[in-house]
Amino acid sequence: MHAAKPSGGLPFLPFARPTIDEPMVSAVADTLRSLWITTGPQVLAFEKALSEYHGGRPVRVFTSATAALEVALLTAGIGPGDEVIMPAQTFFSCANAISRTGARPVFVDVDPITRNMDLEATEAAINPRTKALMPTHFAGLPLDMDALYELAGDTDLRVIEDAALAIGSRWKGRRIGSFGDIASFSFHPNKNITTIEGGALVFADDTEAARCEPYRFHGITRNSDGTRDVTVLGGKYNMPDVNARLGIMQLARLDEFISRRQTLVARYFKQLHTDPPCVLPASGDSGHSWNFFAPLLPLNQITLSRKGVMDALQAAGIGSGISYEAVHLTSQYRKLGYQEGNFPHAERIARATLTLPLYPTLLESDVDRICDTLKSILHSAKR
Ligand SMILES: Cc1ncc(COP(=O)(O)O)c(C=O)c1O
Structure with missing residues (x-):
């Protein structure tokens, strides 16, 4: 984010800028004054508001969408030996989240018009190791949800929608996240709403939503005698109340x-x-x-x-800005054997996009x- 600076008398225009109004500033200040600043009542209230926005589906919030994607994959049981299919032109964090679970990201080309993951190429990349599809709703334009869920249904695969850019987007009138499998949203300052940093998962059922909780907080579950157990290898991905309070105010707008x-x-x-x-x-x-x-x-x-x-x-x-470079051509993912020419549309878009x-x-x-x-x-x- 660039600070505003004069240019020939005209204000500098950054490529993205959050909208923070005075009521948001006072609400955050109130939360600070309450002295309950990390995860607490504001997080619960933000999750409730996000759930209402998405047709009552269960929601859990995180420190980022990158953390949310990683937790979604772990909750779905994805790990070493598994493959997850994702577009070659999206943000790096999708591939990193898959890799950090021990699974392998498998890239496919994007549609030259919508820039969304090409579903024919996706179908062709499915093999017995494939466990999930992880498409991005590119720039906020929903992927063809009918075709995506038909393919997932036919192949019995999980879908983790990278909806980082798509909170509030609609497919045939229905909000992204209000139907489907798991959707992941980002609240980075460049996104449609912000919590400074933050992310959320919307689940299809309460049991799976509850199952993700240990992954966001050290793997901890509570014993009946008041002690704690660690049941999975969890991270430290809990959103603070200060951020959630901003999220509540942002969601309203x-x-x-x-x-x-x-x-x-x-x-x-x-x-x-x-x-x-x-x-x-x-x-x-x-x-x-x-x-x-x-x-x-x-x-x-x-x-x-x-x-x-x-x-x-x-x-x-x-x-x-550049949204985005081709992920398969980064040094990290070339190590998997990818090279120029693998995904011509993604590469052409990555070269010319502004x-x-x-x-x-x-x-x-x-x-x-x-x-x-x-x-x-x-x-x-x-x-
Ligand atoms: C398409 C896409 N997916 C995922 C993310 C990750 O979001 P976060 O920064 O909240 O981890 C981003 C962030 O820019 C993104 O652009």
Whole structure:
């Protein structure tokens, strides 16, 4: 996150920015003053509010979505010898969470239009070691949930939805997390709502939700005599009450935040006509929560690299990001034998993607400024 700084008199526009209002600041201060600052009543209240938002399903919160994904995998019994299929272009933490359980991430290509995990490639990658599918709802655009759950049902596989970017997204009118198997949300400051750092799992049943609890707190279960036992190899992933209090306040504004994101994206679609043209993301339907907006740069029609474009934007007071690099081409995952050419769509998107500023407090005039600046950078660099 960049601090706001003046640029030719204009404010700096970071590519993501949380919305923190004064009532949120006072609510957090009240929790601090209460002196119950780690996991306690606010965590229970936040889990209850998240559960209500997701049709009454059981919810457990964590210190991050990365922790939540790891706990979801462990709770589903995934470990050494198992394989979990995931997209080649998403955030690194998905592959890391799978690997940290001892299982192996198996990458598949993404759909060139939606940038979501390609379900035909997924089906082709399933083998007797496959235990789960872990797709990301890319940028907040839901994966085809009918096709995903048909495939999971036919193959008897668990689904852990990486919905880090998709709290509030809807598939055919139903919220992501309110149906399906396990969904994992992130509350990092770049996400649709924030708890500073944090994450949540939404489960299909109470028994499994209860079973995940030891994994987030040292593996501890309580004995009837008041002593404690350690029953599994747990982590230290419990969300503090201070963060949960912020989460409660944020959740109350989530639908408003999403509607603002949708309005700003409509403006991007209207204004972002560059020469040479960028490839704009799939618009999806009204269920897209637009956690980020990332066109693909026309790199072979301009003399600048992506870094050159990012530097030129930065010089004009506009932040940008890369969401994301191809995971299979990182040093860690090349060790599994992956290389360039394995997943052409993921690799092409990873090379050309550029995340532009998008957050609820961005103004329409800011979007116009971003589009005009990018138009002028690309036009001056045209081959
Ligand atoms: C697609 C995706 N999945 C998972 C995560 C992990 O979220 P967290 O930072 O809460 O661990 C992120 C975080 O950026 C993400 O972008």
